[in-house]
Amino acid sequence: MFYKDQKSYKAAPEGYFKGESPVDLRGGSTKVADDYTKKKHVFRIKLANGAEYLFQARDDDEMNAWVQRISVQCDLQGSAGPSRSQTLPASGDRKDEPKRRSFFTLKKN
Numbered sequence: 667m668f669y670k671d672q673k674s675y676k677a678a679p680e681g682y683f684k685g686e687s688p689v690d691l692r693g694g695s696t697k698v699a700d701d702y703t704k705k706k707h708v709f710r711i712k713l714a715n716g717a718e719y720l721f722q723a724r725d726d727d728e729m730n731a732w733v734q735r736i737s738v739q740c741d742l743q744g745s746a747g748p749s750r751s752q753t754l755p756a757s758g759d760r761k762d763e764p765k766r767r768s769f770f771t772l773k774k775n
Contacts, residue, residue, distance in 0.1 A: 689713065696736040698729065709733050 674681065682688065693714030702708045707723040709732060723729035 689719070690715075691736065691740045694740045696733050696740060698733060711736060 674683070689711070690713065691711075694712055696709060696711045699708040699710040699720060702710070702720060705722050707725055707729045708720055709723070709729050711719045711721070713719075721732065723732055
């Protein structure tokens with residue numbers, strides 16, 4: 667969660683910085699944004715819902731510390747996070763297969 671500072675957090679933990687709601691890191695990932703060339707010391711957080719955030723640090727050491735710490739949180743919380751939906755493999759053409767009867771299928775007379 668983002669807070670202005672530790673004092674603000676202790677005084678009003680429900681009052682987020684500039685009214686922004688917390689970012690859910692579960693199932694997310696973070697890494698250095700090597701492909702981002704406009705600014706230096708930038709890292710990216712990708713969330714499970716598809717959102718991406720870019721953050722800029724003062725230097726490489728600070729950037730790497732943030733990436734490492736956020737990665738730990740994503741991993742710790744990732745196991746309890748929402749799973750991504752997956753589709754089943756496409757079924758083959760079953761027109762040629764005979765229909766299977768269930769034990770509970772009633773036969774019409």
